[in-house]
Amino acid sequence: MAEFLSQYSIQRWLEACPQGYLEDTVYGHEAGESEPETVMMDEAQREAAIRTTTQLVVGERAALAASSGLVNAAPDYASKQFLATQTLDEARHVEIFTQRMYDLGVKKDDLESTLSQFANPNLIKFAEVLLEKVEAKDFIAGVVGQNIVLEGMAFTVFEMMEAGARDYNPKFAHTLQGTIADERRHVGFGENRIGSLIKENPEKRPEIEKMQRDMTYFMLATFADSFSGNPDPIDAPAEAEGASVEWQGVNLATATPEEMEALLAGTVLGEFKTRLARIGLEYQSPSMG
Ligand SMILES: [Fe+2]
Numbered sequence: 001m002a003e004f005l006s007q008y009s010i011q012r013w014l015e016a017c018p019q020g021y022l023e024d025t026v027y028g029h030e031a032g033e034s035e036p037e038t039v040m041m042d043e044a045q046r047e048a049a050i051r052t053t054t055q056l057v058v059g060e061r062a063a064l065a066a067s068s069g070l071v072n073a074a075p076d077y078a079s080k081q082f083l084a085t086q087t088l089d090e091a092r093h094v095e096i097f098t099q100r101m102y103d104l105g106v107k108k109d110d111l112e113s114t115l116s117q118f119a120n121p122n123l124i125k126f127a128e129v130l131l132e133k134v135e136a137k138d139f140i141a142g143v144v145g146q147n148i149v150l151e152g153m154a155f156t157v158f159e160m161m162e163a164g165a166r167d168y169n170p171k172f173a174h175t176l177q178g179t180i181a182d183e184r185r186h187v188g189f190g191e192n193r194i195g196s197l198i199k200e201n202p203e204k205r206p207e208i209e210k211m212q213r214d215m216t217y218f219m220l221a222t223f224a225d226s227f228s229g230n231p232d233p234i235d236a237p238a239e240a241e242g243a244s245v246e247w248q249g250v251n252l253a254t255a256t257p258e259e260m261e262a263l264l265a266g267t268v269l270g271e272f273k274t275r276l277a278r279i280g281l282e283y284q285s286p287s288m289g
């Protein structure tokens, strides 16, 4: 527990994050960086970027609600302290992706209506499954849903987007890089804290596995919607073609939407299997029927 305490202390967070990789950033990116002209001048690309960023704001708002709710559900102070740092991380993610909405031209007064217009209904259902556990103060299920399932998904989606944006949109890539570093810490906490609790509470397994199955169902439905309804869901426009936009051995600039969806879903599900096995749970495949 002593090692756990220092690994997830507020002191460690201060040194690694605000005084570390976030030092000198402005809304997560370098000062003076802006969205590329190609995005701002092309209405279809700008709308695709707004649609994609909407899902990031919706996901991060759910993460903020979950991590803050779990502070009071946590059984020990080391976990409360870590979740307090995570709460601030998630609030920052909400802020930087909301700022991107403004940078893309959304008026402050139109933020909520734009989010409602573009939010994927399956992503909202995904979040509801998690927040139900948090509202019931179910710490074990809440941490599995937030720090393993939601963040395992977010981590992989952000990595794919970062690879796609690195060459053509350094501002967005930098915003994602700090977020990915935060998510890596959050996922690590989930794995380290929850394995022993699941061992001590085996009766909770069926309910947690059902939550994971339901969340996975809505996640895959969200991916399917994104890649069929959005010309540019990962935010890497055709201009990036020719540049090397490689992720997991696939060129994102030339891959078809079907190939990208399969690649993303396959990568996330692989992550789930590995991480769930580490905490003593078996991955449950959703029935898509
Ligand atoms: Fe986050």
Ligand SMILES: [Fe+2]
Pocket: 063, 089, 090, 151, 182, 183, 186
């Ligand atoms: Fe997170």
